[in-house]
Amino acid sequence: MLHALGRLIARKARWFLVAWLVAVVAGFGAASGAFGNEALFDRLQAGDAPQVPGESTTGRELLAASDTTGTVLQLLVDGTDPQDPALRGLVTGARPGLAGIDHVQSVVDPYLGPAGTPSPLLSTDGRAFLVVVTLDPDLTRSVQRTTLDIVTQRLGALGAQVSAAAPGARTTVGGIQTLVDEINGKVGSDLRKGETIALPLSLLVMVLVFGGLLAAGLPIVGAIASIGGGLATLLGFSYVIDLDSSVPSVVSVLGLGLCIDYGLLLVSRYREELRRLHARDGLGPDESPGAAALEGALEHTLGTAGRTILFSGITVAVSLAGLLLMNASVLRAVGAAGVSVVVVALLVALTLVPALVAVSGDRLIRPGVLHRVPLLDRLARRLGDVAPAEGAFSRLARRVQRRPLVVILAVAAVLVVAAVPVLSMRLVSSGVKMLPPDSAQRVLFETVETRFGALSEASVVVVAPGRPAADLDAWAAQRGVADLPGVASVDPARVQGTGADAVAVLGIRTTDDAQSDAARAVVERVRDVRPGFTSYVTGEAANVADFTAGILARAPYAVGVVALATFVLLFLMTGSVLVPLKALVMNIVSLGASFGVLVWVFQEGHLESLLGFSSAGGIDTTIPALALAFAFGLSMDYEVFLLSRIKEFRDLGLDNDAAVLNGLQRSGRIITSAALIIVVVFAGFVAGDLLIIKQIGVALAVAVAVDATLVRMLLVPATMTLLGEWNWWAPEPLRRLHDRFGLREGPEDLEVDAYGLADSPAGRTGAGRHVAAPDAPA
DSSP: OHHHHHHHHHHSHHHHHHHHHHHHHHHHHHHHTTTSSOOGGGSOBOSSOOOOSSHHHHHHHHHHHHOOOOOEEEEEEESSOTTOHHHHHHHHHHHHHHHTSTTEEEEEOTTSSOTTOOOTTBOTTSSEEEEEEEEOSSOOHHHHHHHHHHHHHHHHHHHHHHHHHSTTOEEEEEOHHHHHHHHHHHHHHHHHHHHHHHHHHHHHHHHHHHSSHHHHHHHHHHHHHHHHHHHHHHHHHHTTSOOBTTHHHHHHHHHHHHHHHHHHHHHHHHHHHHHHHHHHHTOOTTOOOOHHHHHHHHHHHHHHHHHHHHHHHHHHHHHHHGGGGSSOHHHHHHHHHHHHHHHHHHHIIIIIHHHHHHHHGGGGGSOOGGGGSHHHHHHHHHHOSSOOSSSHHHHHHHHHHHSHHHHHHHHHHHHHHHHGGGGGOOEEOOGGGGSOTTOHHHHHHHHHHHHOTTTSOOSEEEEEETOOHHHHHHHHHHTTGGGSTTEEEEOOOEEESOGGGOEEEEEEEESSOTTSHHHHHHHHHHHHTOOSSOOEEESHHHHHHHHHHHHHHHHHHHHHHHHHHHHHHHHHHHOOSHHHHHHHHHHHHHHHHHHHHHIIIIISOTTHHHHTOOOOSSEETTHHHHHHHHHHHHHHHHHHHHHHHHHHHHHTTOOHHHHHHHHHHHHHHHHHHHHHHHHHHHHHHHTSSOHHHHHHHHHHHHHHHHIIIIIIIIIHHHHHHHHGGGGGOOOHHHHHHHHHHOOOOOHHHHHHHHTTTTTOGGGOOSSSOOOOOTTOOO
């Protein structure tokens, strides 16, 4: 199939390019709203903590259904005396105008109540106050947006008047919808910032790898196309499922990195084929092998590198598909969108990039501008994509093969030490802490939470549908809820809503923060003494506890399915039972190290100033599952890159050690370069503002760096050397199964691969022997 695709692209390359141009323009246009659709970033969901089906979610839904108020906007005035007569006059004078705006339900401020009566809209320290505007409920999206804009303008104007009348006063306008807008705006700006950093740096790395702009530019063009296709795909998903605000950045960074990786691999393999043609036919630098030979080179490239790319993409997609088995909607959304973006990356790598390659032809290996500068030319030769038969990676492999057990123990020790902080990992819901510390909306919400006690939400909330408030008060008094360890106070119960939607609500305030372990313990204690009537314990502490429990309950199934599918895929590629098992174990170890670094940085607060964040006291609840799926897929990506080359040499007749040495030498530069580019891509997104994006960026950058260095360069050759020929063992029934259904190169590909191998000095190892391929040219 891939050979046929290569022939078709070689003959119809321009048609493929035109089709992709139309698709990319349509993708960017649709996602940006240029064609009349709502822009992608306006359709994202934000503001609510991630949830799983369960008690806390049911309680939240009951509260939402009984709420008869609309969207709320607040004006926070801080750093002044609220009793200043001038401020009182400004606020009371603005009240009628605000109340007269269409679709405004109510306007309240601290000056409405009787004189001398403390208002909940005054801060506990007496230095701040709030003006609260509530809209009518059940407004349409467009009407709500228009009304919010008008109210925001009026409150902003009032804030400006207050600041003029009271120098030093700080004013902020905000609310849930404003918070959502800021988060979504940060998503868009972070995505653009990440791309602005990642694409030029990736291009620079590939210029050094390929030694010229033309070859380096092809994967970048493919990456830009993947962004357009990925955004269009996400827009389509936004009409089917709710997409959290973090999804576009998390998924797009994966698609961007994969597309550059795959483009790098394909262009490099094509250049290798071109050099092989030139060497075989004795052609000079400016001579062309001819159209038929170039077509054959592209056909062979897709038959070998294309197969590796397809296999890798399926492996990454399987890893992300594990998220579909989780019971959290945000994770399922990321899984579905992620799989679709991987498909886009595969389509780009297997059609667009080959079409660009076909149009470029043998110009891809002609000396470029870089080769005219001696220093850059030497650097390009040392870092180039096409490795010589003997080089740094073959020398490294020989050293590893001399003392494989020592290498295994040393690397394992480093990874275990790096993973130690995982033992203290805490999961929290980032909430407004997702935004940077100086964010206006974060400051507003944290100020209300800490200085307006009567307006802050209780950490634990008990909801009883259809019951009078007195029933909850009686239960709390009878069971001594206020005296439970970790409980600071219990709010008087109240009834919210009317008719069938009415619920009794009782708030329980904890001595520690809602995200603390003490608050989660209160949730369990309250559930242990629940009343005899139907009730639900919800609130921020309960939501985090239930979400964590839900993820842990479903994780074994997701991990098991992904591990089984990955094992089957690697078995089909290698025909071995031990190699897939070894790959799974090593991925788990390297993931532990990346999680350890994640905890050390974000939970313990190291590198706060360098990375520009303030610790939320833990890792966001969604990060472990996302990082596990993404990092596992990327790790397998490089495993496939390396194993595919080792298997090629094994199929050519080399023994185990020689195949490992040759495979590492031929793929080491590509894996290192691809990993460097992926790290650059993730680092670009770490430079963004959203905490969750920083966390996933650091987790994946560390995972890739560890995997491409310690694991692929040291641990894999060491373990494969130690196992020797056992690497390729499989029970006889499975071997027959692989002989029938396994993936392998055809005779024509093996014949091409054999050129130049017979005299390769990298085939001679101390432990292994070089075996000439059958029918290989002398």
